[in-house]
Amino acid sequence: MTPTLSDVYLDNDAFAERVPHETFAVMRDEAPVHWYDWEHGKGFWCITRYDDIVAVMKDWRTFSSETGATALEDLDPDQIEARKSMLDTDPPKHSSLRAIVNKGFTPRAVAAYEDLLRELTRAILDEALPMGEFDFIEEVAKQLPIQVLCRILGVPLEDDEQLIAWGDKMIGNTDPDLGGLHPASPESAEYRLYPFRSPYAMEVFRYGHRIAAVRRDAPKDDLVSKLVTWEDEDGTRLTEQEFDTMFLLLVVAGNETTRQSIAHGMKALIDHPDAIRRLRDQPELMPTAVEEIMRWSSPVIHFRRTATSDVELHGTRIAAGDKVVLWLISGNYDERQFPEPLRFDIERRPNNHVTFGRGGPHFCLGAHLAKLETKVLFEELLPRLGSMELAGPARRVESKCTNAYKSMPMRVTGP
Numbered sequence: 001m002t003p004t005l006s007d008v009y010l011d012n013d014a015f016a017e018r019v020p021h022e023t024f025a026v027m028r029d030e031a032p033v034h035w036y037d038w039e040h041g042k043g044f045w046c047i048t049r050y051d052d053i054v055a056v057m058k059d060w061r062t063f064s065s066e067t068g069a070t071a072l073e074d075l076d077p078d079q080i081e082a083r084k085s086m087l088d089t090d091p092p093k094h095s096s097l098r099a100i101v102n103k104g105f106t107p108r109a110v111a112a113y114e115d116l117l118r119e120l121t122r123a124i125l126d127e128a129l130p131m132g133e134f135d136f137i138e139e140v141a142k143q144l145p146i147q148v149l150c151r152i153l154g155v156p157l158e159d160d161e162q163l164i165a166w167g168d169k170m171i172g173n174t175d176p177d178l179g180g181l182h183p184a185s186p187e188s189a190e191y192r193l194y195p196f197r198s199p200y201a202m203e204v205f206r207y208g209h210r211i212a213a214v215r216r217d218a219p220k221d222d223l224v225s226k227l228v229t230w231e232d233e234d235g236t237r238l239t240e241q242e243f244d245t246m247f248l249l250l251v252v253a254g255n256e257t258t259r260q261s262i263a264h265g266m267k268a269l270i271d272h273p274d275a276i277r278r279l280r281d282q283p284e285l286m287p288t289a290v291e292e293i294m295r296w297s298s299p300v301i302h303f304r305r306t307a308t309s310d311v312e313l314h315g316t317r318i319a320a321g322d323k324v325v326l327w328l329i330s331g332n333y334d335e336r337q338f339p340e341p342l343r344f345d346i347e348r349r350p351n352n353h354v355t356f357g358r359g360g361p362h363f364c365l366g367a368h369l370a371k372l373e374t375k376v377l378f379e380e381l382l383p384r385l386g387s388m389e390l391a392g393p394a395r396r397v398e399s400k401c402t403n404a405y406k407s408m409p410m411r412v413t414g415p
């Protein structure tokens with residue numbers, strides 16, 4: 001049955017089984033600026049059309065990130081200050097923070113990692129594929145992004161499992177299986193000054209301090225060393241709060257999201273065997289296939305902005321101080337922008353998805369890296385397999401923030 005506007009329900013459990021594409025389609029058609037009454041706090045505006053999402057992201061003066069770009073809860077001033085990362089700033093503060101880390105993620109800097117990515121990918125596949133039957137999330141999708149990130153940050157490689165576990169417990173904190181602390185639980189109040197109201201964010205901060213102390217004494221050519229030795233022309237350094245939140249942002253943003261583009265990519269290919277055949281016959285299609293995997297996967301379901309002044313959009317008045325939620329996943333399936341959006345088309349062109357944001361100052365720092373990781377993984381994987389199928393149902397994370405799988409049993413045979 002086609003949902004109506006009065007059925008719109010977008011809490012975590014609405015995403016437990018699948019993405020509610022029909023709900024977003026109704027909102028795009030009938031109420032592109034839709035007020036959502038939220039049971040966990042003050043309601044918010046939902047922006048669901050592609051063009052509007054891009055326009056809001058570009059207009060950071062009217063739609064600010066300063067009061068939180070991720071949390072939908074209304075944060076108190078002390079929470080805003082304590083939890084604020086680069087993601088939660090507007091220019092000019094944002095521009096100066098971003099400039100510290102930007103160089104390491106340009107297309108040229110990322111291209112230099114390609115050999116390393118291939119080497120890591122081969123080692124991961126060498127371990128996983130001989131098992132014949134395995135969990136693709138555990139054995140493959142989780143592995144590559146974190147191994148790359150450990151090297152970029154300069155944290156001990158043997159800590160990768162620990163970082164994965166902390167990340168899962170923060171990002172997947174609304175899923176009862178992942179062991180995090182639910183942000184709506186009374187116990188989370190103790191951690192209200194930490195990102196995600198999570199004790200695991202506190203753990204990541206403590207861990208970051210230990211790595212920072214080592215690098216301060218003996219800097220190396222890695223990102224943590226850069227953060228702890230950075231100084232602007234006036235001799236200003238990053239504060240502890242700025243270091244903590246930047247470190248956590250990089251660990252979380254660079255890990256969970258790319259895992260999910262790889263996971264959704266795998267599932268989409270299994271569900272579309274014709275795409276696998278074409279990619280094997282025409283490997284030159286891989287770049288457009290990766291863009292389609294990015295659109296299709298939309299690992300980040302939404303980001304948030306807050307209106308700084310009264311503003312009108314599609315005849316609806318948004319008041320200063322209102323929360324404005326950008327449903328990226330809806331933008332990526334907007335039929336006004338993407339013909340037949342529910343068709344997985346590895347040759348889709350143009351494919352200007354909003355998976356990494358678009359047009360605004362916060363465009364994903366790691367977009368080139370995420371795309372290269374995904375491309376290398378499938379380039380290395382496909383020639384090694386004769387057949388691949390799901391060996392059981394793929395299980396989703398119960399979350400309205402992350403479009404994610406927590407397990408994906410797979411059966412494979414060699415070529």
Ligand code: HEM
Binds near residue numbers: 355
């Ligand atoms: C498929 C994988 C990825 C997806 C879907 C993704 C998505 C996004 C999105 C939508 C934003 C914009 C947030 C906003 O407008 O408020 C963003 C920002 C960001 N991403 Fe990614 N990301 C991915 C991979 C990565 C990787 C590999 C890194 C690298 C470490 C990374 C680091 C960041 C950072 C640091 C920001 C904040 C940028 C800023 O505030 O200027 N991301 N990401």
